[in-house]
Amino acid sequence: MLELKDIPLFSKLSPTQLDELQGQMHIHHYEKDSIxxxxxxxxxxxxxxxxxxxRLYKTAPKGTQVHMHNFAAPEIIALFAAFEQIPFPATCEFLGEGTVGLLPLSKIYDCMKNVDFSISLVSALSKRMKLLANLLHKETIxxxxAKIADLVLNNSAVFERLKNNEIASILNMTPETLSRILxxxxxxxxxxxxxxxxxxxxxxxxxxxxxxNCMGN
Amino acid sequence: MLELKDIPLFSKLSPTQLDELQGQMHIHHYEKDSIxxxxxxxxxxxxxxxxxxxRLYKTAPKGTQVHMHNFAAPEIIALFAAFEQIPFPATCEFLGEGTVGLLPLSKIYDCMKNVDFSISLVSALSKRMKLLANLLHKETIxxxxAKIADLVLNNSAVFERLKNNEIASILNMTPETLSRILxxxxxxxxxxxxxxxxxxxxxxxxxxxxxxNCMGN
DNA sequence: GGGAATATCTTTGAGTTCCAGCATTCACAT
DNA sequence: ATGTGAATGCTGGAACTCAAAGATATTCCC
Incomplete structure (x- = not known):
């Protein structure tokens, strides 16, 4: 399993800092589909x-899920929600089984005195923001x-890995709509x-x- | 007019750093409605x-505008787009007249060696992310x-300042829809x-x- | 391993909903 | 008196829901 030093955000910390952090981290194991x-x-x-x-998703009042992102280890989850001390804007669910490390926020604040760590943090936040801005664009524009055209153009390989109804849920549309357009x-x-x-x-x-935003005729 | 030292992001820099930056900054004045x-x-x-x-907004293929944010000085615009070196995700238009300072990105990178600056940067990015996440929630969920209920509940004062068709454009709906629901x-x-x-x-x-997401009946 | 049985996906059609678009009328303030 | 903004009825389009049929996978059993 991965350790803190394998995670880009923490890679610039000194061995002693890493040890200290690693000691403070709670490890949780999760089964498939657990929240x-x-x-x-x-x-x-x-x-x-x-x-x-x-998988991170929002839930609409009628119970429909709005897919946001899939993340694979190693990754920080809900980075900005932690910093802004706000409620998580999405639900996080395991796709298979896996493990999560919990690090007390106060320890992170300590790390920020380290310039390299802060710079990594800026880079991590800004990458995440790019993701979010992208999602906003797809959902609002x-x-x-257009969503399907974009997927076919930029990531046609997913059609080999996933079933159409899974793709539809990632694109936030119904399988029927996906089928019709394909x-x-x-x-x-x-x-x-x-x-x-x-x-x-x-x-x-x-x-x-x-x-x-539309096909020929 | 404001100077760099009045801007929270730069407030932690030393006077010499500030002077150097201020010297590198190009100042542009803009008329009302200019881009x-x-x-x-x-x-x-x-x-x-x-x-x-x-005002920051996206433009949909048919020409309709999707309003994102209004910003008032002092504020950094398009913070993450600069860092990720990606095209601006929105158009920026002046509501009245005003001025913008342009700072070469390379100079910013230099500043990041200053821990306090980096920490401010993290905080600025994370605040901006909160805004974006909020917008995403409103537009997707x-x-x-619900948008109107949210506005009435959290910012009913805007109805005194703005005309209904301006409010509608901020909420990304037509004035007709706003009127009907009100x-x-x-x-x-x-x-x-x-x-x-x-x-x-x-x-x-x-x-x-x-x-x-809906009214009684 | 082959083939039937079953479950799971996909496709297609018909109807519904939400909201935008257009046109007209109404209200109010210059 | 005239222009701008607000209200309202009607229409239309995009995408969802529901239902049923068709196509693939998967399982099971001999």
């Missing part, structure tokens, strides 16, 4: 994903068609799907869909 | 709002009714509006709208 924290929970600890993969794209000869492998026939059409 | 940068632009400079108020709330005796002043008659109903 690390719920949206709205508060915590005095920084959650560090040491092993496994988690993109139509369902068949439409196939009909328009923009893509071909064979044995779960997506081949792009007309890349420009995909870019145009992203730009205009 | 500081467009969504998609790139820049080697950190934009610092020294005077006036700006809230219905139009009259519905008045009919249900949840609020009363007199002379642009909103009075809350039934706070619990508002909370329930936010929780359930």
């Amino acid at each position: 690390v924290f719920y949206e709205g929970d508060e915590s005095e600890y920084l959650h560090i994903l040491l092993d496994g993969r988690v 993109y139509s369902t068609e 068949t439409k794209m196939k009909k328009e000869k923009i893509i071909i799907i064979k044995k779960h492998i997506v081949m792009i026939l007309n890349e420009n059409a995909l870019r145009k869909i992203i730009e205009t | 500081v940068f467009y969504e998609g632009d790139e820049s080697e400079y950190l934009h610092i709002l020294l005077d006036g108020r700006v 809230y219905s139009t009714e 009259t519905k709330m008045k009919k249900e005796k949840i609020i009363i509006i007199k002379k642009h002043i909103v009075m809350i008659l039934n706070e619990n109903a508002l909370r329930k709208i936010i929780e359930t």
